[in-house]
Amino acid sequence: MVKNLFVLDADIFIAAHRSYYAFDIAPGFWDALLKLAKTGKIISISQVEDDLKKGHDPENQKEYDILAKWAIADFHPYFMKTDATQVIDAYTKIINWVFDSKVYPVSAKDEFASVSDSWLLAYSLANNAVLVTNENKLNVKVKVPIPIVCKHFGIEYKNTFDLLRTLQVKLS
Numbered sequence: 001m002v003k004n005l006f007v008l009d010a011d012i013f014i015a016a017h018r019s020y021y022a023f024d025i026a027p028g029f030w031d032a033l034l035k036l037a038k039t040g041k042i043i044s045i046s047q048v049e050d051d052l053k054k055g056h057d058p059e060n061q062k063e064y065d066i067l068a069k070w071a072i073a074d075f076h077p078y079f080m081k082t083d084a085t086q087v088i089d090a091y092t093k094i095i096n097w098v099f100d101s102k103v104y105p106v107s108a109k110d111e112f113a114s115v116s117d118s119w120l121l122a123y124s125l126a127n128n129a130v131l132v133t134n135e136n137k138l139n140v141k142v143k144v145p146i147p148i149v150c151k152h153f154g155i156e157y158k159n160t161f162d163l164l165r166t167l168q169v170k171l172s
Contacts (some may be wrong), residue, residue, distance in 0.1 A: 023066055033049075049079035052071040095113055098149070125153050132163045
């Protein structure tokens, strides 16, 4: 059974823009994201929008300007707030589990609590949604990996290509 909602991590936008789906090469990808968002199949969260607006890579500021402009102008309505009670409750569960873990150093736990990853996971858990991320490292100890948290809490996750296949998106 295909779940109804997919929540996109910032790296979905960033990796696509930087490489295989750059705006000038594959505008169909960005059109497909908007179409899927308009039909209620995909969203992201406000913290990801903030990440995209910041432009984390000063060396590629021009590239991020294009992505940030697209996010603000076109995808903005599909960045959801995370202030609903059920999301905050899920966030609390996830953060408590991470901080109780003996696997990660305090610095990794603190970073996890302060970045969008923790809120993406909380939103996905609270809404029984699929988290879409390109992160796939499972044995990282200097950072709390999204897939490990997904596995612990039973959150389904996919990468960009799995998302497109699951939703039967054909790019033109």
